[in-house]
Amino acid sequence: MTAREVLLARGVAKSYGGVAALREGRITLREGEIHALVGENGAGKSTFVKVLCGITPSDAGEVxxxxxxxxLANPREATAHGIGxxxxELSLFPDLSVRDNLFPLSPERRLGLVDRKALDRRAAPVLERLGLGVDPAGAVGDxxxxxxxxxxxxxxxxxxxxVLVLDEPTSAQGRDSVERLVGVLRGLADDGMALLYISHFLEEVLSLADRVTVLRDGRTVLDDVARxxxxxDRLVVAMIGEQPTGEAARPAPAEMREADDRRLRLVDVEVPxxxxxxxxxxxxxxxxxxxxxxxxxxVDVLRAVCGQVRPSAGRVRLPGGRQPRSLRDALCHGVGLVPSDRKGVGLMLDRSAWENVAAARWLGIGRGGPWLRRSAERARAVEVLGSLGxxxxxxAPTQELSGGNQQKVVFAKWLETDPAVMVLDDPTRGVDIGARAEMHDVIRxxxxxxxxxxxxxSDLAELCELCDRVAVLQRGRIVAELGGADLEQLGLSRAMNAGFVAGVVS
Structure with a gap:
């Protein structure tokens, strides 16, 4: 028997400044089902979700x-109608307690004071349902x-x-955390809730969702398809219109590996x-x-290379032999850094894409001369960004770009510095399959x-697909190194969790 329909959206459209972000959004959410919404960055997913949750009004269509x-005039109205x-991006306050984060606006009061016991009683069944054994008075930051x-x-x-709408809930989670979250969501669906699940991880979508809808260029191209x-393959073709490009040929760099002074080296590095x-x-x-x-x-290995942490013993040697004394020192001596938090530390969100690209070479490492030549720097940005697709x-302000385009700006600004070493921390986090393939081509x-x-x-498939070899760490020590035929996801996961692989024990 078909599950009862709860929320329907038809013909939803939204434009910003004459540019259509969503042309024809359609979706049907049913009781007890997890419905996945997928598409490339810029396909219209975020705009569609904002309409459904009352964050922005639509120009056309019906929900x-x-x-x-x-x-819906605002998110509070959506909540009142039963849409969560x-x-x-988490919106919790790390310095406040679990209780204060759960009830930020309308805490219950008794004799004019916050009734903490009443709030804890309200929170208890929800926390139990989620398997969260946390102290309501404890700080969220812990x-x-x-x-x-x-x-x-x-x-x-x-x-x-x-209805519960979840936008990329696993983008920064490890495998164990993802499995735990998936179990929680499956339980919510089994209890009759309708879930809309947005994710770039297609394997995750295929294992979790009951139905799938795909957006491309603001239009629904795969509508309400049962899992x-x-x-x-069908998802990929629907999202990008063609199969993603395969691995770019990369010659074995045997002759380059002979040049010792061009190597990046960490030798017996200790960071307390x-x-x-x-x-x-x-x-x-x-x-x-x-x-x-x-x-x-x-991640601390990356921070040591970038001069963000100083070893108490051992040494880090950049190509040419220099030991980085600070982040700026590392960047000025041939290190490029693509951080995992592109919005927090990777970009100036209120500045344009070309200004972000110019910033690293001109301002960060001082290679652009004493004056910013806007036309010349913009032309350089056009060239390097064009090479990244x-x-x-x-x-436009970078904050208005899709996640994939934002990440291309981060890559572009460091490519402009012509680095000898490129340090990449989760470089494709939160980007779609098409942008991911493009980023992989850039890295190769x-x-x-x-x-x-x-x-x-955090993506084991990405490590196996891109790397010549992978060093696995536990408690600050390298416990295994995988390469060649041994570099596959099962062995990598085993090494990360148990400290051994292919008979090599830490």
């Missing part, structure tokens, strides 16, 4: 809930990322929604509480990955041009 037409929303994500969902659930009727005796080399033309569970130390307004081209590439990623 109904239980057969009654909705006209969990955004990709929770790990997985618990904070579940807490964000818990806050939405306190309004007892009929058994769709596979990965973080790294213990870490030794690693990356030759020109190599892509070397570092992997581990949260807090294992792999940038599709967006070069002069960097290696083919003789750059040493050091990559950390």
């Amino acid at each position: 109904t809930l239980d057969g009654a037409r909705l006209s 929303f969990v955004a990709q 929770l790990d990322l997985a618990d904070r994500q579940l807490l964000e969902i818990g806050r939405a659930m306190l309004s007892d929604p009929r 058994p009727e769709v596979d990965l 509480g973080r790294l213990h005796g870490v030794s690693l080399e990356v030759a020109p033309g190599e892509i070397v990955g570092v992997a581990g569970l949260q807090g294992a130390g792999h 940038f599709r967006g307004d070069l002069d 081209r960097l290696a083919a041009r003789g750059r040493a590439v050091l990559l950390a990623s």
Whole structure:
């Protein structure tokens, strides 16, 4: 028997400044089902979600809930009608307690004071349903990322929604955290809730969703398809109109690896509480990955190379032999950095794409001369962004670009510095499959041009696809190194979790 329809959207359209972000959005959400909405960055997903959740009004189309037409003026009205929303970027206050984050606007009061016991009683069944054994009085900043994500969902659930919209809830989660979250969402659906699930991880979509809708260029191109009727190839073709480009040929850099002074080297690096005796080399033309569970130390390897942490013992040597003294020192001596948090530290969101591209070379490392030559710098930005397949307004504030285009701007600004070493921290986090393939091509081209590439990623498939070899860390130590035929997801996961692979024990 077909599940009962709860929310329907038909012909939804929205334009910004004459540019159509959404032309024809259609979707049907049903009781007890998880419905995935997928598409490339810029396909219209975020705009569609904003309309459904009352964040922005549509220009055309109709949204109904239980057969009654909705006209939402703001998110609070959406909540009142039973539509909950969990955004990709967490909106919790880390310095406040779990309780204060769950009830930020209308806490219950007794004799003029906040009735903490009453709030805790209201929160208890929601926290139990989510498997969150946290202290309501504890600070949110003390929770790990997985618990904070579940807490964000818990806050939405306190309004007892009929429909729950989740935008990229697993984009920054490790595998164990993803499995835990998936179990929670499946339980909510089994209890009759209608879930709209937006994700770039197509394998995740195929394992979780009951139905799938695909947007491309603001239009619904695959509408309300039952999961058994769709596979990965069909999703990819629907999203981008063609199969993604395959791996770019990259010659083996054997001759480049002979030049010792062009290698990136870490020798017995000690960082108290973080790294213990870490030794690693990356030759020109190599892509070397570092992997581990949260807090294992792999990200600290990147920070050491970039001069963000100073070793108490051992040494880090950039190509040419210099030891980085600070982030700026590293950047001025041939290191390019693509951070995982592109919005927080990777971009000036209120400035244009071309200004962001110019900033690293001209302002960051001082190679542009004493004066900013706007026309010349903009022309350079046009060239480098064009080589990355940038599709967006070069002069608009970067915050208005899609996630994929924002990441291309981050790549472009460091390509402009012509780095000898490129350090990449989750470089394709939160971008769609098309942009991901383009980013991979860029990374391979960097290696083919003789750059040493050091990559950390939460995506094991990405590490296996891109890297020549991967060093696995546990508790700040390298416990395994995989390459060649041994570099595959199962072995990598085993090494990260157990510290051994292919008979090599840490």
